[in-house]
Amino acid sequence: MSGKDWHNAGGSVGLFHAVGITPEASSLEAALQGLEPEFTNIVHPEDILSTKRELTNAANEHVDLVLVGCPHASYTEMQSILELMNGKIVKEGTLFWLQTGQAEKDLARRSGLLKALEDLGIFIMQDSCINNFPMKNQGFKTIVTNSGKMAHYAPGTTEGNVEL
Structure with missing residues (x-):
């Protein structure tokens, strides 16, 4: 190893x-x-950049899927996503999926964060992982993720290209 x-x-x-x-x-x-x-x-920083280059195989194409939360996104990460979106709605033809745990989703619901994210077009997936679903033949050609794990598995599970 x-x-x-x-x-x-x-x-x-x-x-x-x-x-x-x-x-x-x-x-x-x-x-x-x-x-x-x-x-x-x-x-070292170069190790991180090298790994990112190894896991990125997407060209500058239309983004079909944005996936965050692999492993599950924390409440703080969900807040950061809301801030980064800056009120922008997810573009038509692009899906934005956020994976999180039940406790984080419940906290986001109680605080109003869940509704704010959903109002932007973000789908919140609870206690699951996209890798548990049949993703081939879904038409995902370009996937953007912040997850090294997803960047590693997505080309095989979705037949899509990845931007990490």
Whole structure:
């Protein structure tokens, strides 16, 4: 298994801790809880750019599907999407799907965020993943996502091209 493979967060509970980012890993000492690391892998900005280039195969085409929330979008991410949309409605002929969990969707409903996103034409999918549905032959030629996981799987599951 290569060093990159260790960072996959797949499975029924996709999870890894990033020092200084996830709450359980506020510091290296907190993350390791007195143990020695099994390995260390430092990710440089060029590593991220290289991976993005590897996972992007879309030309400048019409966008058929925008997909956010793989893994599920947090409430904060949903707020950010609303801000980024800046009142713009999803363009006709383009679908915008946001995947999230029930708790986040319920919070968004109570706060009015859910309605605001739906009013812009964003479809909110709860407790599921687009990869669980038959996506071939749906006509998705170009998919835009913020998810490395989706960028990896989409060409095979949708036969579409991806912009990460």
